[in-house]
Amino acid sequence: MSKLPTHSLFFIPPPSKVSLSFKDYFSRQASNYAKYRPGYPDELYSYLTETATAHTAAWDCATGNGQVAIGLAPYFEAIYATDASASQIANAFPHPRIRYSVAPAGASELPDRCVDLITVxxxxxxxxxxxxxxxxxxxxxxxxxFAVWCSDLFQVADATPEIAALIEELYNLILPMQPPEVQLVHDHYQTVPFPFEELPAPTFRQSVQWTPEMILGCVSTWSAVQRYADVRGWDGLKAWGDRLSAAWGDPAIPLTVCWDIYLRVGRV
Incomplete structure (x- = not known):
């Protein structure tokens, strides 16, 4: 069996070893990504653990700041978490079981046949x-x-008509700016080629408690919002956030925000 890499917590290779051609919409806001992007429900990680045939090692590709890697850490002996963005890896959540490294998706530098689970x-x-x-x-x-997943746009549970209208206004404002690849998310990855032995997979419901500040912080990390801000600046989004706070009542009190998570899962 190939030997696994040793557990240095972070590994950032020289630029010559990292592909510079990947579409990088997230390095500029890597700190906000770490602060505001939510993790995933425990039920998702339990499902992956139960469905995997062994739990020695997992590879989380395109890990960002390690949201998935952190969620897997209680269940696997070692997690290898890679991302093409050095800025994202520099802001990753440390954990003794996780080895972070900067690497493109097609060149992880992991040994052959070394992991029991691969996630994106x-x-x-x-x-x-x-x-x-x-x-x-x-x-x-x-x-x-092998497991990949995406999610719907969020909604505020029990929103007043004014809050619901503001969320709809946000989507109408930014979705025309989304990169074309995001259509695959709206299709729940069902149109993506999947050359694996596919298994039935459940849908999970994610619920978080967010304030208006947290909503604006999360959406500020979206690729569509970054493109919108590049073209039109941040003033319109900040004004929208002010109106959301006013409609919220007490903006310090969080409300339930929820969305569905859609998986495709298969055997390698």
Whole structure:
């Protein structure tokens, strides 16, 4: 069996070893990404753990700041978390079981057949699929689990008509600016090629308690919002946030915000 890499917590290779061609919409706001992007429900990680055939090691590709890697850490002996953005990795959440490294999706530098689970949370649409799928088949052990997922747009539960209208206004404002790859998310990844032995997968419901400040912080990390701000500046979004706070009542009191998570899961 190939030897796994040693557990240095962070590994950032020289620029010559990292692909510079990946579509990078997130490095500029990596600190906000770490602060405001939510994790995923425990039920998702329990499902992945139960469906995986072993729990020695997992690879979380396009890890960002490690939201998925942190969620997997209680269940796997070692987590190898990679991202093409050095800025994202520099802002990653440390954990003794996680080894972070800067690497493109198609060149993880992990040994052959070394992991029992490979995950991509809300990032498959950014990856070069042919190269990445070849890497999945190289790195995954026989019958290892491959799982990808995406989510719907969020809604505020029990929103007043004014709050609901403001959320709809936000989407009408920014969605025309989204990169074309995001359509794959709206299709719940069902139109993405999936050359694996596919398994039935459940849908999960994510609920968080957010204030208007947290909503604006999260959406500020979206690729569509970054493109909107590049063209029109941040003033319109800040004004929208002020109106949301006014409609909220007490903006310090969080409300329930929720969305659905859609998976595709298969055996390597």
């Amino acid at each position: 949370g809300l990032a498959l649409h950014w990856l070069p699929l042919e190269e990445f799928y070849a890497e999945v088949k190289r790195v995954g052990r026989p019958r290892s689990l």
